[in-house]
Amino acid sequence: MxxxxxxxxxxxxxxxxxxxxxxxxxxxxxxxxxxxxxxxxxxxxxxxxxxxxxxxxxxxxxxxxxxxxxxxxxxxxxxxxxxxxxxxxxxxxxxxxxxxxxxxxxxxxxxxxxxxxxxxxxxxxxxxxxxxxxxxxxxxxxxxxxxxxxxxxxxxxxxxxxxxxxxxxxxxxxxxxNTKLDYDFSIGDNQQTPYAGYNQVMDFGVNLTNTGLKKVYDVRVDMQLDADITKFPFDINEGNYNRKMGDMEPGQMVTVPYSMMVREDVKSGFFPIHYLVTYREEEGGEFSEPVDKVFYVRVKGKDDDELSADAGEQDRTKARIIVDSFETIPAEIYAGQPFELRVRMKNASSDVAASNIMFTFASEEVENTPIFTSESGSTSVVVNNMAPGATADLSMVFKAAPTAEQKSYRMTIQEQYDSPEFKNAKEEVKIALPVKQEPRLNTSTIDVMPDAIEVGSETNVMFGINNTGKVILYNVMARFEADSIQPADAYVGNIKPGETGNVDTMLTAIAPTTDDGKVKIIISYEDENGVVSETEKEMLLNVSEAFSDDGMDGMDGMDNGMDADADAAQAGGAGRIAPMLVIAALVGAGAGVVVWKRKKKKIAGEKALEDELEEELDNELGEPEMTTADVSEDETKDVEKEQNDHLKRKKK
CATH class of the missing domain: 2.60.40.10 (Immunoglobulins)
Known part of the structure; x- marks a missing residue:
């Protein structure tokens, strides 16, 4: 027909x-x-x-x-x-x-x-x-x-x-x-050809763009299947591969997702996959006639392995996986402290995929001991596949050795993976991780001599600063601050680990102490980058008012009065001086007895003697006051004799 x-x-x-x-x-x-x-x-x-x-x-x-x-x-x-x-x-x-x-x-x-x-x-x-x-x-x-x-x-x-x-x-x-048609589509814009080997899963998306002038409704994309392995490279595990993508504005792009297992007996090459796109020109209207669009995928079959088995390593292609970037949290790693290492790996190959990838972190060792140890115990991470240009983020928690010196240490990332032409490829990349040590110091006994001074006076302060850490302390200084002293600085210099720097300085008092007498000692030092750190200590120093000369004026007046009395005595005659001296002696003797009475121990054997002495003293002091005119020379001798006898009895 x-x-x-x-x-x-x-x-x-x-x-x-x-x-x-x-x-x-x-x-x-x-x-x-x-x-x-x-x-x-x-x-x-x-x-x-x-x-x-x-x-x-x-x-x-x-x-x-x-x-x-x-x-x-x-x-x-x-x-x-x-x-x-x-x-x-x-x-x-x-x-x-x-x-x-x-x-x-x-x-x-x-x-x-x-x-x-x-x-x-x-x-x-x-x-x-x-x-x-x-x-x-x-x-x-x-x-x-x-x-x-x-x-x-x-x-x-x-x-x-x-x-x-x-x-x-x-x-x-x-x-x-390109936008003349009211309804039109393009497929595969801005994307590379997906690639996978036999018995591998190809996860890929197909970019579909509305290139028409008008909005389309209820867009559907139906992958066309074929049982012929020469035309369709994937295993068919679903009844259909229709995807509903919803409404699309003019110029809008959507990605139609697929995850397909490549057939085991597929031949290597590029395969055209047909997609039928249907849509409604109006919301709720009839579906349009299907628009046929073609998208290519690339697969690798066993036929490539036959060639690769006989080829040398330099003749076979494999993926090139590099470190795209890395960071640590926190940003600075300190010895003895845990940190998280985040590494972004990238398949830098333009057309070779990698699969079954195992990344293993290997730390640099010092005296057969790794500097970095994993808190979980495992140091390996597995990634299923990486397409050309794809990236994978790895994360693992490590702890730096407490005894690690302050410097950078290598972390090696060992790679083992499969490429279409290369099985069990092995590569490694390295990164450097700087480790820091916490600076540590303490001080010896702080000597303050004297620890109590008057305003305007000075005191000497001496103590040692011991570097107990593992890093050098640069430009060490001691600063003294208090209201009672003049601020002062003492430069010590650099102190190596295990060594001591000495402080020996004079402080000048400028005001009396009004508080508990504490003086603040601020010890500052720098690291190798010039960053300043400080630690604070304390010492005691009491400052008092300076002694005044005003009190000596009264003593001068007493001297003048005594001089006047001496003149008067001289005018009255020498005969009156002796009785006055006798009275003074008696009064002094009585005062001495009183002091002795208060300080003596209450011993039972001495009680009678004490009572006798007190009675004699009361009799002597109880006499009416005499003047020098009333005391004769013989009476003075009697008094002196009585006093001497009294002292002899006291000694006994």
Missing amino acids: RGMRKWKRWAVFLLLFVVLAVGGSRTAQAEMLDMTKYNDDLITVSKVPHGKAGNKISIKMTVHNNGTKGDNYLKKIRLANAEEYKTLYTYDDDDSDSDSDISWTGKHFPFEADSNTFKEKKIDVKPGSSKSVTLTYKLRRDLPAGYYQAFFYIDEMPVGINIWVSAYDGSSTEEDD
Whole structure:
């Protein structure tokens, strides 16, 4: 039946050639011709494609396979070239006397031709079904405005449609033309070809972009499966791989996710995967005809392993995994303290994937002891796969050895992984981790001599500063601060680990102490980067007011009075001095007895003697006061004798 239709078409074409040879001709670019009889329901077009001369035009049509079960697929479509245009005619108005026939010349071919213009496109429309197909070509710049015809071959059966071309105005660009269609999509924008080996899972996404002018609703993407391993490289584990992507605004891109296991017996190479995209032009409306889009994946089969087994290491390709960045939390690592190491690894290969990756952290050792130890005990991390350019974040908690010296130590990251052509590849990368030691010091006994001074006086302060840590203390100083002293600094210098720096300085008192007498000692030091740290100590120092000379004035007055008394005594005669001295002696003796009485121990054997002495003293002091005039020389001698006897008894 189809062969009969094809014979009739060629008969019509031959007849038109004869008519055109006899009759005149007219140009085609201004005519919109009737294509319904010519296309014989093989294709339909919902609206005439529009384009601008010099720009691209997208031609959307729906291909129908009206056959029944058992008939062949409609497999491919291509654009007819300029020579084929000369043998194709697009119009017959059933009027044999009409001069409406058209002759074709090369100038009516509306497209610019290059190596891709006439390539076949796979459509695979099965019997009884339809498929939406969009083809894009560049229009010639010299086309006048008007209607033109585009001719195609579907499995060598010619079909044609009308297109409208507006004249070139010098302002159009190819970018403007990309959004000429109201509804259109592109696939695979801004992404690399996914890659995986046999028996591996390929996790990948397909970027789908709405390149049309209008919003589309309820977009659905259906991956086309095929049991033929030469056409479809993945195991089929689901009933369908239809993905619902929702509504899409113009210019919006979505990623359609897939996770597929590569077949074990697949052959290496690139495989085209077909995706049918359907959508609604209006919310709640009918679904459009499916738009067929193709996306390529690359797989590696066992056939590559046969070559790799005999190849040397330098002849086989493998992934290159590097350290992209790393950090520690906290930022500074101190000996004896835990820290978290975060490392971002990157597959720096442009086209080689890595799988079954094991990263092992190995610390530098000092005297067969690792500087960094894992708190969990394990030092390995496993990553399933890394595509070319992909990254993986590793994290592990370590503790630096308490005895580690202050410097940088190596951490080696050992890598073992598979690449498509290289199994159990082994590499290693290194990073440097600086370790710091906490500075430590203490002080010896602080000597203050004297620890009590008057205002204006000085005291000497001495003590030692011991470096008990493992790092040098640079530019050590001691600063003294208190309200009672003048602020003072003492420079000590650098102190090596295990050594002592001495402080020996004088402090000057400027005010009396009003508090508990504490003086603040601030010890400062620097690290190797000049960062200053301080620690604080205390000492005691009491400051009092200075002694005044005003008290000596009273003593001078007493001296003057005594001088006056001496003069008076001299005027009264020397005979009066002796009795006065005797009285003074008696009074002094009595006072001495009183002091002795208060301090003596109460011993029973001495009680009688004490009573006797007190009675004699009372008798002596109880006499009426005598003047020097009343005391004779003999009486004075008697008193002195009595006093001497009294002292002898006291000694006994």
